[in-house]
Amino acid sequence: MNTEADLFKSFEKDCDLYSIKVEQIPIWERIRFRTFREITRKKGQGQAHTHHGAGINSHLKGLSLWLKYSIYKNPYFADEHDFLFYGHQRRKLEEDGYWWDIYCDPIHEQNEFDYIHVESPHLMSHHNPAKTQYLRYLDPIRYTGTLQRRLGIRTPSIPTDIISRLQEAEEEIKSRFDLDIDLISKVRQSLHVRNTILPLYERLLDRINPDVVVVVVSYGKETFIEACKRLGIPVVELQHGVIYDHHFGYNYPNDENKSTFPDYILTFGEFWSKNVSFPIPGNRVKAVGYPYLEQRLKMYDDIGRSKQLLFISQGTIGDKLSQFAVKVHEDDRIDHKVVYKLHPGEYERWQKEYPWLVESDIRVIDESKPPLYQLFTDSTAQIGVGSTAVYEGLCFDLDTFVFETENTDILQPLIDKNIATSIKTIQDLNAALHSKNTKKFNREIFFKSNATQNIIDELKYIQDYGTTNRSIIQN
Incomplete structure (x- = not known):
């Protein structure tokens, strides 16, 4: 039994954290995953991924990316497309010499959709040559938001009663985990990010006007998903890794919701679909398979x-x-x-x-x-x-x-x-x-067969349903 995970579940329930809102924005859902990750890291669990630093060199690199991709592969220069894929920035170098988004490119290469694919930088760079044909980079949004926050633009205001509740939650963390976690800073930073990049995402979505948005890894993309929901665009997540009952990016208490969760999630198989309590109806959790794995199994069969x-x-x-x-x-x-x-x-x-x-x-x-x-x-x-x-x-x-x-x-x-x-x-x-x-x-x-076709079929169905029920999705 994962002691930290069970303690965390009881902590968030006892503190009624899902009810905390700032200007009608549920804030716990935006910091929940990162808060638990910080707790486990401070308890001795290692670091999952390498992260870039935050010094002057990092800021200069960010500035150079902002300037470069304001001209090259700028998503605001894209035309309208039926599908917008927000892919995984950590690409994989394959034997054909191209860097693949292994979750999206097996779908793209079937040429079934009119799509545009966007991605964030990975460790402040992008892998090239990329397999993805219709690719744009989100650096202009990312670093425009960063610049605004550095200048103090759109700084959020947190009411005193909310600060008091967050302080009480910090004290509970101290009592239960013997750790100091700054929830107030997390909330302020999360709201500041939302305030600066939400209008930029809405402008991008207005420009591309997709029928469906597909994401890989939904947690950490709450503001982007919020922009989609405000415009009534259905959001579909492709499973990218292990989903289990202590994964706080996916597993939510049965009586709680996450307003910025995708409308659908397409899993590798029935095992994953039934493995956790997703904050969406069960009929929107679809087992489809894992195209990349299925392709490679055939390649390395003998x-x-x-x-x-x-x-x-x-x-x-x-x-x-x-x-x-x-x-x-x-x-x-x-x-x-x-x-x-x-x-x-x-x-x-x-x-x-x-x-x-x-x-x-x-x-x-x-x-x-x-x-x-x-x-x-x-x-x-x-x-x-x-x-x-x-x-x-x-x-x-x-x-x-x-x-x-x-x-x-x-x-x-x-x-x-x-x-x-x-x-x-x-x-x-x-x-x-x-x-x-x-x-x-x-x-x-665990991995349903005929994966690529299953995903194509589901996305086409969601496209047809979404274009006729956009007001329902928006609500």
Whole structure:
């Protein structure tokens, strides 16, 4: 059981945080995910992704991006399109030499939609050459908003009674988690961002006039989604990662709503659709599949394997998992070659944060080559904690082991269904490697087949419904 998550749920309920509004804007839903992430980080969980700094160099880089993309790939210069895709900025370099948005590009290449694709910068840059054909960058919006906030334009005012309630909530966090979390600053910053970029998003949507908007990762895009809802444009989210009952970007109490949640969410399979309590009706949660995975399974279908144990890392647990990997690599009882695959969010910092990996002769994958799916086909077993990649690896018939940490609950369903084996020690791993007690993985439940066509069909249906019921969606 994830103690912090359960404490957090009771904390937000006891403090009645969903009822707090500033000028009719529900503020808790905008800071909820980031607040819990800060709590877990301060409690010792690692950092999921690398973030750029906030010094003078960062500001100068932002200025240069603002100037460059005010001319090149400026979204305000785009024509009208039926679909607007707000993709994932962390692209993946594929064997064709292009950087893919792996969630959207398999759909785009079918040429079924009149679309425009927009993205935010990743670590203050954009990956090129991009696979996406009709691509625009959101840097003009992002950095125009930043400039306004630096100049103090549209600064929000928080009523004294709201400040008092937030202070009470801060005291509760201190009491329950023994941490100091500045909720007031989070609210002020979130409202300031909203005030500065909401008009910019509305102007962009007026320009493109889409029938449907598709997003990848909805949390963090609350203001963009608000702009869509104000204009009556249906918003659809494509699943991008693990969804579980302690993921506060998706799981909400049954009696609570999130006004800036997408109107629809398209999941990888029925397992994910039923795994959490989404703040939208169940008939708007559709299992469609994962196009990128389905494509790659066909591509790597007949490649040979070796006796290889693949560690699937991620920043939140990389410290403990990488230390365990080194111990496994050095233990004579384990007759498998060990490969440690870093998450892209760890590429730039692993040598500093995991010095034991640097000192070891273990094979560390810290770039996009070889592709993850190539590593799956080369391996016979995998170890992870809470990554989507572990579920993907099961599609390649890998023996799967879950390294027990405070985040094990993310993969607990696999343990409960006897699909994966939980391990704590090298002795556990050695025994599990020589056992065949796990059940066969039912891919269809987790990753529905015919994914690309399923998504196309759902988007066309939503387009038809949305154009005739825009007033309903707006309300």
